[in-house]
Amino acid sequence: MGRIQRFVDKADQLTPTLIQSTVYPKQMIEVIQDSEAFQGWNARGIGSVDTLQQQAFGKDESFILDFGDHQVGYLTLSIKPVGSPPDAPLRLKLIFGEMPCEIGESFDDYEGWLSRSWLQDEIINIDILPCEIKLPRRYSFRYLKVTVVATSVKYKVAFEDIHCTTVTSGDLSIIPSLPETLTDDLKVMDRIGIKTLQDCMQTVFEDGPKRDRRLWIGDLRLQAQANYLTFQNYDLVKRCLYLFGGMTLEGGEVGACLFEKPEPHVDDTLLYDYSLFFVATLCDYYMASRDRETLIDLWPIAMDQIKIAVRRLDDRGIVKDDPSWWCFTDWQPELNKQGSAQAILIYCLKRGLILAEELSLADSAVLITEYISLSTEGALKHLWCEEKGFFVSGSEEQVSWATQIWMVLAEVRDAKANANLLEKLFNENPDIGLSTPYSYHHLIEALIQSGLRDKALEQLRAYWGEMVKDGADCFWELYNPMDKRLSPYGSNLINSYCHAWSCTPTYFIRKYY
Amino acid sequence: MGRIQRFVDKADQLTPTLIQSTVYPKQMIEVIQDSEAFQGWNARGIGSVDTLQQQAFGKDESFILDFGDHQVGYLTLSIKPVGSPPDAPLRLKLIFGEMPCEIGESFDDYEGWLSRSWLQDEIINIDILPCEIKLPRRYSFRYLKVTVVATSVKYKVAFEDIHCTTVTSGDLSIIPSLPETLTDDLKVMDRIGIKTLQDCMQTVFEDGPKRDRRLWIGDLRLQAQANYLTFQNYDLVKRCLYLFGGMTLEGGEVGACLFEKPEPHVDDTLLYDYSLFFVATLCDYYMASRDRETLIDLWPIAMDQIKIAVRRLDDRGIVKDDPSWWCFTDWQPELNKQGSAQAILIYCLKRGLILAEELSLADSAVLITEYISLSTEGALKHLWCEEKGFFVSGSEEQVSWATQIWMVLAEVRDAKANANLLEKLFNENPDIGLSTPYSYHHLIEALIQSGLRDKALEQLRAYWGEMVKDGADCFWELYNPMDKRLSPYGSNLINSYCHAWSCTPTYFIRKYY
Known part of the structure; x- marks a missing residue:
């Protein structure tokens, strides 16, 4: 293959510093089947995220967050134990969805032709609580489903903070600005x-x-x-x-x-x-x-x-x-x-x-x-x-x-x-x-x-x-x-x-x- | 609770530096059902690990390594792509077993009373290949099953190196040494x-x-x-x-x-x-x-x-x-x-x-x-x-x-x-x-x-x-x-x-x- 290192080096020097912003979830939702909705899935608000910190989640319990708009970035979770000192690791499943279908449908049943590895989910095991975890991978999502796969009978967990650090090179x-006279639908587009x-x-x-x-x-x-x-x-x-x-x-x-x-x-x-x-x-x-x-x-x-x-x-x-x-x-x-x-x-x-x-x-x-x-x-x-x-x-x-x-x-x-x-x-x-x-x-x-x-x-x-x-x-x-x-x-x-x-x-x- | 900080501090000062060793897998094995074997599972050698580097593993392919003895430590994997440049993340499942039963039986069917989070498995998604990954958690194992959950149709992966960095405070x-006269079975025990x-x-x-x-x-x-x-x-x-x-x-x-x-x-x-x-x-x-x-x-x-x-x-x-x-x-x-x-x-x-x-x-x-x-x-x-x-x-x-x-x-x-x-x-x-x-x-x-x-x-x-x-x-x-x-x-x-x-x-x- 033809490589012109001077060009590659020039490209390297042009690598932008990404602009970061902190985005917090906007609401708790549920994703329900709805034949009227796009692809049959409706993301429906069920409450404020303000109550999240007060809730404790045990084995097989889950919640879904809506970050209000599409996000590209890194997720940080602050987790604390509730109950006895945590006497077993915490196992979490995280599913990131750009769309409600990704939350509503099981990735386990995926049979598409592209790699299943593009579907954005993680299983993470956490040995020490409380903790602040910044996941190393970048995700593209609006919705985040968090499932507590396992704690122990002696403790549950609460999520003190969940936020996304977004990244982009577009300022x-x-x-x-657009002319005022433009119709609203074009402004939205x-x-x-x-x-x-x-x-x-x-x-x-x-x-x-x-x-x-x-x-x-x-x-x-x-x-x-x-x-x-x-x-x-x-x-x-x-x-x-x-x-x-x-x-x-x-x-x-x-x-x-x-x-x-x-x-x-x-x-x-x-x-x-x-x-x-x-x-x-x-x-x-x-x-x-x-x-x-x-x-x-x-x-x-x-x-x-x-x-x-x-x-x-x-x-x-x-x-x-x-x-x-x-x-x-x-x-x-x-x-x-x-x-x-x-x-x-x-x-x-x-x-x-x-x-x-x-x-x-x-x-x-x-x-x-x-x-x-x-x-x-x-x-x-x-x-x-x-x-x-x-x-x-x-x-x-x-x-x-x-x-x-x-x-x-x-x-x-x-x-x-x-x-x-x-x-x-x-x-x-x-x-x-x-x-x-x-x-x-x-x-x-x-x-x-x-x-x-x-x-x-x-x-x-x-x-x-x-x-x-x-x-x-x-x-x-x-x-x-x-x-x-x-x-x-x-x-x-x-x-x-x-x-x-x-x-x-x-x-x-x-x-x- | 009664806390005597002077004692806790004294304990802290006594924290040992752990002795590290590098241990490589000893053989490739299969784990098969065998009614004569302990718990019904037999770990049977099927070849040298020398051939591992030459093999390429695609979707749903797996192998099991035997580290020859019980190990406690940290796993490092060096993985390279084989075929076209990797055009999708690599998704791996790792199962660590102290015993063949942990490799032979599915953790998904676990219904014990202690937390499932003690079972040692990880799902990891890798965005960039080749890579050297040192998993952050400590494992206790002799057997390691590696399953390629997903690559893409364009590439497979080869494992150039897998080793365990063991840790202990026992020198x-x-x-x-024991007296020569001791019987062999007691020496083994x-x-x-x-x-x-x-x-x-x-x-x-x-x-x-x-x-x-x-x-x-x-x-x-x-x-x-x-x-x-x-x-x-x-x-x-x-x-x-x-x-x-x-x-x-x-x-x-x-x-x-x-x-x-x-x-x-x-x-x-x-x-x-x-x-x-x-x-x-x-x-x-x-x-x-x-x-x-x-x-x-x-x-x-x-x-x-x-x-x-x-x-x-x-x-x-x-x-x-x-x-x-x-x-x-x-x-x-x-x-x-x-x-x-x-x-x-x-x-x-x-x-x-x-x-x-x-x-x-x-x-x-x-x-x-x-x-x-x-x-x-x-x-x-x-x-x-x-x-x-x-x-x-x-x-x-x-x-x-x-x-x-x-x-x-x-x-x-x-x-x-x-x-x-x-x-x-x-x-x-x-x-x-x-x-x-x-x-x-x-x-x-x-x-x-x-x-x-x-x-x-x-x-x-x-x-x-x-x-x-x-x-x-x-x-x-x-x-x-x-x-x-x-x-x-x-x-x-x-x-x-x-x-x-x-x-x-x-x-x-x-x-x-």
């Missing part, structure tokens, strides 16, 4: 989008603080765009770009994601679109920051991504579709990725051209211009189906929402044609739809870019607005108003309920409305 | 007794390093006696005596047990015999150490125990038996404690008299002599049943082994009568027998004291020797050759398999054989 105090972004902003832009707790470039691109209009933490984007640029895969590709610890290392996941997004993210960063030094440093990595990506074009100028590659685009299980990959290539080539021109690299600009022509002509000639009036993808000529959206974003055709395509898309509603907020983001961006601002706002309200109505305090990784337990991982328990790629309502609202 | 290097004592010797004489991990005076008395002939750690006995003397209960009684952390504090358990054993333990300590300063300091506490104990004598000179008191004597569930309590009182009064005379405290000596006469005459007049030829206990005139043994140890009658009584005890074998090594200790001591040395040796071999044949590497808290799953706590899982009060074969062998 709320510098976010510009903006606030929740910012909270989502804030909780994902740690020492990198994480995809989700519950899962995967790491830097994915697909998420980074959207987070960075929202960040420029809110927290304006340019250094954090810069750090992430240097990490990706400093640790590429064996073939020189930018990896899809990377890890910070025990020392920075890139994951072995390679996604065609995600490698290309290095170019787009660098372009966005430069446009927002005008940081020419970083652009000069990282341009060779960006140009490498372009050269690697165009190698996948066949002699017709079309991205080859075969079983050997991975392109993300969306979690839609039936989606053929050829069309969207072709469009994402064009989209990123155009951003590469902007950068090459900015750097006055004439040879590169000529080369990229040729690539843009080749791939755009290929798309129009071989992927545009005049009969269907849609772009198609793969050998079965699949018509999907994602392919149309990305062809619009890539501006393969003119604005008028794009607007017509999107309207036709809504009218005919092909089966292969969108299954993530990530894709809804691109839909809305495409609508706005095509001048369909009202339709874009309608979609924003129909999707993120529905999440708000369903009780979101952060925006969720997955959401389908028609199937609220939807998970691409086999269980709604494992979904991330504070997810970077869902934070963009604040971007749309601040940029366009 | 093996100063133990006198001596070695195991010493190992048992060593693993219980921490910053106090613990009753058992698995459970209760604390200082009980009943155990202390026997440990101290074994210690004088082996580790000769006088300071540790002294520390324990100062702790008990420095923290008495509200009525001035020495508590049955105490805790060291978070700061020294006495438990609220009061046992008639245990409070009195402060006198006997102090007497033994003085005889072994000739530490007059400690005797002078602690004598008033000892005299208090005598005065408090004789308050329980009725006008016949008999210890009152009613539902309000607790006397331990033995775990035998049917045992009436009046007779043994009476004898223990006399036994301890006699040791109190020795100390009063040593200190030339004439008034105290006279008073104690009067108490001895009163209680001895009471015992002979009201508890000796000429018709049965046994001492009886309680309103139902119960004949038990324990009452006879303690009356012998208290020398209520002369040596010849005592020998006859013990022989009659064996011949008639009354129903209310002995259920702990603690009581077998007193049986053997009584036999030796009555000149029945061969019978004593026969009993030592029949009891502790059988434990050895059943695979003991330390001597167990509970043992009944006729009922090997015996537990006074409702489950053999919770029994302590390295228990202080069972260490005394080394005492008998070194003192008498």
Whole structure:
């Protein structure tokens, strides 16, 4: 793997000091089944936390705290014995939930495809009481269920203090205020989008603080765009770009994601679109920051991504579709990725051209211009189906929402044609739809870019607005108003309920409305 | 409660620095059901630990290590990922077992009466790999089962190193060697007794390093006696005596047990015999150490125990038996404690008299002599049943082994009568027998004291020797050759398999054989 230690060191120097706050629980709750509630679970207040200190809990007794909003941080518990001197260890079970489902449903029954280790619970044995325990791991949660698994017959325990020390690299105090005239629902969506972004902003832009707790470039691109209009933490984007640029895969590709610890290392996941997004993210960063030094440093990595990506074009100028590659685009299980990959290539080539021109690299600009022509002509000639009036993808000529959206974003055709395509898309509603907020983001961006601002706002309200109505305090990784337990991982328990790629309502609202 | 801070401070200054050693596992094993094996479980070697490093373990895979002998200490694990970079936390379950039953039987099904928290298992979640983890809690174990509860589909884990850092305040290097002529079985019993004592010797004489991990005076008395002939750690006995003397209960009684952390504090358990054993333990300590300063300091506490104990004598000179008191004597569930309590009182009064005379405290000596006469005459007049030829206990005139043994140890009658009584005890074998090594200790001591040395040796071999044949590497808290799953706590899982009060074969062998 290609490692440029100077870049990794530069990223290291940009590691932010996290802002800490102390958050206390707001109320005691119970989590009950409720067919009207989101995913069938309702968190209902049952009393003030002021009474907690006076209560003593014995074997098999439990309580649930609501911290009032989504939190990312470290838990501290102060526990004292009640009764005789504690003559046996205390065994506690702690369950942390971003959502009521995590408290209501048993983790023991989890059968999803992602690791059960993402579910946030701990069994802890405490030998000495009273004690103050600060758990070493970071949790992402709003709800905390504490169960006394075992004490002894001679003592119970009381919880004198439970609090969370939250961490973030997003400084709320510098976010510009919104115009008073903005409607309340958009203000709420903006606030929740910012909270989502804030909780994902740690020492990198994480995809989700519950899962995967790491830097994915697909998420980074959207987070960075929202960040420029809110927290304006340019250094954090810069750090992430240097990490990706400093640790590429064996073939020189930018990896899809990377890890910070025990020392920075890139994951072995390679996604065609995600490698290309290095170019787009660098372009966005430069446009927002005008940081020419970083652009000069990282341009060779960006140009490498372009050269690697165009190698996948066949002699017709079309991205080859075969079983050997991975392109993300969306979690839609039936989606053929050829069309969207072709469009994402064009989209990123155009951003590469902007950068090459900015750097006055004439040879590169000529080369990229040729690539843009080749791939755009290929798309129009071989992927545009005049009969269907849609772009198609793969050998079965699949018509999907994602392919149309990305062809619009890539501006393969003119604005008028794009607007017509999107309207036709809504009218005919092909089966292969969108299954993530990530894709809804691109839909809305495409609508706005095509001048369909009202339709874009309608979609924003129909999707993120529905999440708000369903009780979101952060925006969720997955959401389908028609199937609220939807998970691409086999269980709604494992979904991330504070997810970077869902934070963009604040971007749309601040940029366009 | 009566606290004499000077005594507690003196105890604090005597806190030993523990001796540490590094112990590596000796072999990989499986634990299989085997009706011939002790408690039905057999730990069978299946290979060298040298191969462990080469193996990779994924979800639901596990292995069991045998550390070759009983260990008390801290576990360190070095874990590395195998495969792709770890993209989810690692969740491990660790089960520590002193005995194969703890590995073979599920803790989830535990329904004993003592806290489940004594069962030694941990669930740990590890966010960053590779890692070296030193678990913060101390464990008492020979066997360690490691189960990988969850990794992810992309990686497994290998265990590069697992070791135990053992701790003890018993220095093996100063133990006198045994005569070559001693038979092998006694040498083995001596070695195991010493190992048992060593693993219980921490910053106090613990009753058992698995459970209760604390200082009980009943155990202390026997440990101290074994210690004088082996580790000769006088300071540790002294520390324990100062702790008990420095923290008495509200009525001035020495508590049955105490805790060291978070700061020294006495438990609220009061046992008639245990409070009195402060006198006997102090007497033994003085005889072994000739530490007059400690005797002078602690004598008033000892005299208090005598005065408090004789308050329980009725006008016949008999210890009152009613539902309000607790006397331990033995775990035998049917045992009436009046007779043994009476004898223990006399036994301890006699040791109190020795100390009063040593200190030339004439008034105290006279008073104690009067108490001895009163209680001895009471015992002979009201508890000796000429018709049965046994001492009886309680309103139902119960004949038990324990009452006879303690009356012998208290020398209520002369040596010849005592020998006859013990022989009659064996011949008639009354129903209310002995259920702990603690009581077998007193049986053997009584036999030796009555000149029945061969019978004593026969009993030592029949009891502790059988434990050895059943695979003991330390001597167990509970043992009944006729009922090997015996537990006074409702489950053999919770029994302590390295228990202080069972260490005394080394005492008998070194003192008498």
